[in-house]
Amino acid sequence: MKNLVILGAGTSGTMMANHLVSSLPKKEWKISIVDQYKTHYYQPGFLFLPFDIYTTKQVKKKGSKFLPKDVNYIQEKIDLIVPEDNKIRLANGKELSYDVLIVATGTKTVPEEIEGMKGPKWYKNIFDFYTYEGAKALRDKLRTWEGGKLVVHITEMPIKCPVAPLEFAFLADSYFKNKGMRDKVDITFVTPLDGAFTKPRATEALHYLLEEKNIKEVTSFNIERVDYENNKIIDYGDTEVEYDLLVTVPTNMGDPLLERSGLGDDLNYIPTNKATLQSIDHENIFAIGDATNIPASKAGSVAHFEAEILTENILRYINNEELKEDFDGHANCFIETGGGKALLIDFNYTTEPVEGTFPFPGVGPLRLLKESRMNHMGKLAFRWIYWNMLLKGVPIPFVDAKMSEKGKQLEKTQ
Amino acid sequence: MKKIIADREIDVNEEGYLVDFNQWDKEVCAYLAEEQGISMTEKHWEVVEYLQDKFQKEEPLSIRGIKKSGVINIKEFYELFPGGPLKKSTLIAGIPKPKSCI
Numbered sequence: 001m002k003n004l005v006i007l008g009a010g011t012s013g014t015m016m017a018n019h020l021v022s023s024l025p026k027k028e029w030k031i032s033i034v035d036q037y038k039t040h041y042y043q044p045g046f047l048f049l050p051f052d053i054y055t056t057k058q059v060k061k062k063g064s065k066f067l068p069k070d071v072n073y074i075q076e077k078i079d080l081i082v083p084e085d086n087k088i089r090l091a092n093g094k095e096l097s098y099d100v101l102i103v104a105t106g107t108k109t110v111p112e113e114i115e116g117m118k119g120p121k122w123y124k125n126i127f128d129f130y131t132y133e134g135a136k137a138l139r140d141k142l143r144t145w146e147g148g149k150l151v152v153h154i155t156e157m158p159i160k161c162p163v164a165p166l167e168f169a170f171l172a173d174s175y176f177k178n179k180g181m182r183d184k185v186d187i188t189f190v191t192p193l194d195g196a197f198t199k200p201r202a203t204e205a206l207h208y209l210l211e212e213k214n215i216k217e218v219t220s221f222n223i224e225r226v227d228y229e230n231n232k233i234i235d236y237g238d239t240e241v242e243y244d245l246l247v248t249v250p251t252n253m254g255d256p257l258l259e260r261s262g263l264g265d266d267l268n269y270i271p272t273n274k275a276t277l278q279s280i281d282h283e284n285i286f287a288i289g290d291a292t293n294i295p296a297s298k299a300g301s302v303a304h305f306e307a308e309i310l311t312e313n314i315l316r317y318i319n320n321e322e323l324k325e326d327f328d329g330h331a332n333c334f335i336e337t338g339g340g341k342a343l344l345i346d347f348n349y350t351t352e353p354v355e356g357t358f359p360f361p362g363v364g365p366l367r368l369l370k371e372s373r374m375n376h377m378g379k380l381a382f383r384w385i386y387w388n389m390l391l392k393g394v395p396i397p398f399v400d401a402k403m404s405e406k407g408k409q410l411e412k413t414q
Numbered sequence: 415m416k417k418i419i420a421d422r423e424i425d426v427n428e429e430g431y432l433v434d435f436n437q438w439d440k441e442v443c444a445y446l447a448e449e450q451g452i453s454m455t456e457k458h459w460e461v462v463e464y465l466q467d468k469f470q471k472e473e474p475l476s477i478r479g480i481k482k483s484g485v486i487n488i489k490e491f492y493e494l495f496p497g498g499p500l501k502k503s504t505l506i507a508g509i510p511k512p513k514s515c516i
């Protein structure tokens with residue numbers, strides 16, 4: 001009997017367990033999945049939690065519910081990966097041997113990386129919304145907040161779901177309008193990049209959103225520290241931005257397990273071949289989702305497309321066949337723009353988000369890079385799709401892992 | 415689109431970034447730097463080489479990377495490329511600026 005071990009039962013790990021249980025020969029392979037946490041969170045829902053659009057119940061479920069019965073589920077903290085011995089050491093002292101390993105340990109926020117961020121004001125007037133705890137604490141704060149300077153801030157790239165901070169700013173605009181207090185709130189978007197939108201096409205098509213919603217932009221802001229006593233963030237160029245309420249996306253890093261095991265880069269992401277998803281250093285270690293260092297967006301939709309290609313490559317690896325260099329960086333994301341509307345974007349390593357229709361060329365019903373109510377309904381419907389189809393590895397009709405060029409006005413990136 | 419840089423036609427995007435890194439050389443670099451009000455010193459060249467190396471390895475560029483580069487510290491980086499240091503240094507180095515997905 002051979003062993004395939006998956007580390008992490010989040011979006012990627014759960015999808016891989018479901019794909020592999022039906023494609024690996026049961027008599028030859030035992031599949032195990034390790035995760036220390038019981039709860040599986042619907043992370044895209046963290047965007048809606050602070051604004052009371054979703055309840056806490058809608059964004060969390062018991063993780064084991066989504067794992068196939070034939071998979072050996074181990075709820076335990078992982079101590080170390082020992083690639084030389086093909087072994088995993090668990091925190092309870094037990095060891096697991098593997099023939100093939102899939103690293104799906106995701107990414108975490110690390111507010112400790114910035115001086116003053118996780119200090120005495122953390123969850124008082126400094127919040128994140130990338131964790132369940134942060135989103136919930138922020139919800140409670142917003143319910144009674146009387147207004148002032150709201151600063152929505154990105155610490156450094158890369159981050160999970162790069163557009164979520166912008167969506168947060170848009171939804172905040174709607175939220176305060178609905179509460180009849182928009183005139184009491186000043187919204188500023190602060191980014192280390194050179195704009196809220198960084199690609200020429202998207203800037204042209206979407207910059208009006210910021211103007212229309214009266215959201216100010218502070219760009220090329222590389223934060224050095226938070227002066228929590230004086231409610232200011234300060235960058236390396238000595239620019240200061242004052243806040244009454246700071247909603248930040250802290251530094252994102254891979255799991256400390258990868259650092260402990262000597263497998264991570266500067267940000268604890270595992271160096272991975274961007275087309276095959278095999279790790280660079282060990283041929284029997286593969287990686288998927290946020291845990292990799294590939295230059296694709298860290299997002300569930302990317303993980304979903306990766307899972308199909310990784311399943312095929314694992315079967316090829318096991319059969320001593322050449323791996324397919326098939327992953328093209330495809331991502332497909334709904335972007336909330338507030339007021340019950342959303343955008344849809346579709347792009348990959350080489351093609352910028354474009355205008356057009358999705359998933360059917362010329363028909364839609366969803367429109368790319370344009371605001372519509374239909375796109376917003378799509379985003380809300382996605383929660384159901386996530387729990388009922390995506391995690392279980394049920395193919396989503398008409399949406400392929402590789403990006404389709406039909407019905408889109410394409411523009412290649414440099 | 416085309417732009418005349420150092421007496422040559424160079425392909426650039428709407429924001430003036432080189433589209434084809436093969437068209438970059440030290441003359442192009444010096445010209446682009448001058449346009450940004452920067453005159454290249456030994457230290458500038460070191461930073462440009464570091465950025466190009468990262469670009470070729472497909473490693474993302476960040477302030478954290480600069481901190482760990484061993485080439486320069488962040489204060490110096492701001493002094494060499496005042497304003498938006500990553501935005502300006504990548505333009506001069508002939509590589510794409512750090513981007514998000516839209």
